[in-house]
Amino acid sequence: MGECILINKDIESKINIADNNQISWNSDTYSAWIERFGTPDEIARKILDNPLKMLSSLKEHFVDIKGKKILNIMGSNGIKGVALAVLGADVTIVDFSEENKKYALAVAASAKVKINYIHSDILEIEKYIGTNTFDIEFAEMGILHYFNDLKPFIKIVYEMLKDNGKFIVKDFHPFSTKLLTYRGSTAKVRKYKVTGDYFDTGLEKVEVAFSKFLQSDDDKKYAYIRKWTLGEIVTAIAESGLIICSLKEEPNQSSDVFDKGIPKTFTIVSKK
Numbered sequence: 001m002g003e004c005i006l007i008n009k010d011i012e013s014k015i016n017i018a019d020n021n022q023i024s025w026n027s028d029t030y031s032a033w034i035e036r037f038g039t040p041d042e043i044a045r046k047i048l049d050n051p052l053k054m055l056s057s058l059k060e061h062f063v064d065i066k067g068k069k070i071l072n073i074m075g076s077n078g079i080k081g082v083a084l085a086v087l088g089a090d091v092t093i094v095d096f097s098e099e100n101k102k103y104a105l106a107v108a109a110s111a112k113v114k115i116n117y118i119h120s121d122i123l124e125i126e127k128y129i130g131t132n133t134f135d136i137e138f139a140e141m142g143i144l145h146y147f148n149d150l151k152p153f154i155k156i157v158y159e160m161l162k163d164n165g166k167f168i169v170k171d172f173h174p175f176s177t178k179l180l181t182y183r184g185s186t187a188k189v190r191k192y193k194v195t196g197d198y199f200d201t202g203l204e205k206v207e208v209a210f211s212k213f214l215q216s217d218d219d220k221k222y223a224y225i226r227k228w229t230l231g232e233i234v235t236a237i238a239e240s241g242l243i244i245c246s247l248k249e250e251p252n253q254s255s256d257v258f259d260k261g262i263p264k265t266f267t268i269v270s271k272k
Contacts, residue, residue, distance in 0.1 A: 029100055029103070030099040030100075034103075037079065040103065040106035040107040041110045043079060044107050045110075047082055047107070048086060048111055052083075052087070054080060054082075054083035055083055056253075057170070057250070057267075058080070058140060058168065058267075061166075062087065065089045066088030068089050069134045069135050069162075070092070070134060070135065070136045071092050071134040071136070071137040072084070072091065072092070073094060073122055073137060074094065074095050074122060074139060075100075076095060076100050076104075077100055077104055078107055079104075079107065080140075081104065081115050082104065082108050085113035085115050086113055091116065092117075092129065092134070093115060093116070093117045094120055094122050095117070095118075095119070095120075096119065096122075097119075098119055101117045101119050104117055105117055123153065123156055126156070131159045132160070132161070132162050132163070133161075134160055135165050136166050136167075137157055137161060137166075137168070138170075140169070140171065141170060141172065141265075144171050144233060145171075145177075145227050148226045150232065150236035151239070154237055154240040158240045158242055158272060161242075161272040164272065166272075168268070168269050169268050170267040170268075171266065173263040173266050174198065174229050174230050174233075175198075175262070176262060176264055177227050179194050179196045180194060181193055181195045198229060203224045203225065204227065205222050205223075205224055206225055233268070237268060237270050241272070242271065243271050244268060244270045245270055246268070247266065248267045248268075249263045249265075250263065250264060250266060252264040253265075
């Protein structure tokens, strides 16, 4: 488990959250992705071999996408974006990490596909591209908690979608992230304990996702996150004017029997 520190309101008011998170995600990210996925040539070969596999459980939402304009929000290393481009989509990625962009463009070049990678905060994307542009927008696995206010984010999502466009968000289930901690990690033993407050609205300092792939513990990078309840997420989407089509709560997709019965992720599909 990564370091997790609760931030009280006095400290929170002195932290420039966006700047801190952007600095963390622009430090050593490229080398971390090589450690995790291999060189751009290596991961490109895997994408070309089976692009649908790279989309994991999201693949059911990307049927018949040839020529579709797709926005991958905070698309990180670009692996899913490149997979979509291989399948024929017109892909744009927006992310505030220059090193993520460097890795993603190298992967796209190796796969011999074109992606448009915008190095920007998603909240400023309208500086680079017009509204009513995309057929599909998606954000997945660890995106929402980087916003300390969901309304501006969902507003941008709405404005960038074409009429009848679709927004897909897949993320970690708040039941697991806000309430539970565990000890033990073998296939037979994992004891969960309720230690969190589901309704807590504070920020937490956590290791960024790629830190585990850095060579030294001294290189660990940290970000500040705000964990949202499922009700807060659904409400923010609904209040934006998007129509919620489905909310699917999902168990752990691995074979770990100790997670059986616990919601680990959720997927919301909405349309404009």
